């Protein structure tokens with residue numbers, strides 16, 4: 199992981215033509231560099247209208263320079279922001295000139311996420327907030343923007359920190375009684391340790407729910423659509439999308455289905471993998487797509503196995519069954535599976551049942567049952583329907599919250615009458631705390647930082 203101390207530079211705005219382009223420099227000591235660039239000392243946090251010239255004294259650009267002195271900056275180091283005209287060639291020249299004049303101090307081009315990493319390492323933000331910056335930049339919907347902004351403001355982190363604090367208080371209580379084992383039971387009652395633990399678990403549950411919604415907002419729902427040829431997968435995809443995104447043909451096995459489509463159901467992003475694309479092939483491009491589909495299946499949020507409700511030609515069913523078995527093998531644990539019968543318009547109305555009953559009967563052709571199906575999908579993935587107050591979260595956060603919950607459950611077991619062990623009770627509390635600490639970065643496995651920050655765009 200890049201934890202170098204050299205000054206770094208990057209174009210902070212998107213490459214390409216624009217009104218303005220912002221070049222940002224961060225480093226332990228930038229005063230000399232700014233002096234070399236502009237022949238003067240900049241007052242921190244003032245907008246300075248300045249002229250940048252090349253080595254021969256030729257005019258490069260008139261720009262606004264803002265200097266932030268450490269530690270009062272985004273990264274916690276000295277930061278220089280240059281607001282230039284937004285031409286790609288012009289910005290190249292600005293960068294080149296800066297690199298020339300910063301050479302002695304070792305100025306180098308920043309790696310993706312390196313500014314934010316420095317902000318994190320210098321305690322300007324915690325890890326959940328750093329991730330929220332990336333999520334804010336990548337947000338695909340208004341709700342995702344608002345959710346990421348909330349996390350960036352620290353809403354998520356402060357909930358986590360409150361939980362950590364509550365657990366700390368419990369641990370202090372427990373550990374102070376550890377030396378007096380005969381008082382264990384009495385302690386648990388007097389200190390209301392059990393009640394307090396239950397309260398923490400409840401808060402954790404609420405936070406998990408909210409984070410789950412936030413995860414859906416951020417990543418959308420990964421839906422796998424499987425079934426024999428001709429059962430109507432492409433037609434259903436079209437129906438769900440409300441437009442012709444997939445190609446429907448009446449000849450089995452000849453559909454050139456697109457492997458993955460992204461649609462939106464009630465404002466929730468939904469990425470649908472049509473498994474019709476999973477077939478034997480020697481085509482390299484197609485093989486890559488198939489590998490990606492399997493990756494998506496391994497992290498699916500919900501699976502639909504579609505079948506034909508009407509008597510039909512059974513060729514292809516065997517292969518579909520095999521594929522179904524393969525899919526079931528690689529699905530993440532607890533991934534909900536929905537069996538759906540299509541072409542209800544071709545069967546007797548008596549077979550058709552309501553949304554609570556299974557299997558669900560739909561008709562991709564007439565649209566019958568589609569609303570029930572949408573509702574069933576959103577229910578199964580636990581979408582609460584409200585985007586109010588949601589904080590954007592990642593699978594990483596959910597995993598930590600889940601593991602923390604498990605440890606708290608275990609500590610609850612060690613506080614039971616007849617099975618009391620304050621030592622194990624305290625140990626499980628500590629383990630739960632470690633998991634929560636991983637969310638904000640207080641306690642972090644070594645390899646994780648690199649993984650998180652390399653996903654950032656350059657200049658952030």
Ligand code: GDP
Nearest residue numbers: 427428429430431432433447448541561562563
């Ligand atoms: P896929 O191979 O599973 O993707 O199936 P397609 O979506 O390509 O559909 C196969 C055939 O079934 C096409 O002729 C569709 O028009 C037809 N079909 C799909 N859904 C329905 C339905 O709900 N009712 C009826 N009657 N036909 C359908």
Ligand code: ZN
Nearest residue numbers: 432453455474
């Ligand atoms: Zn198809």
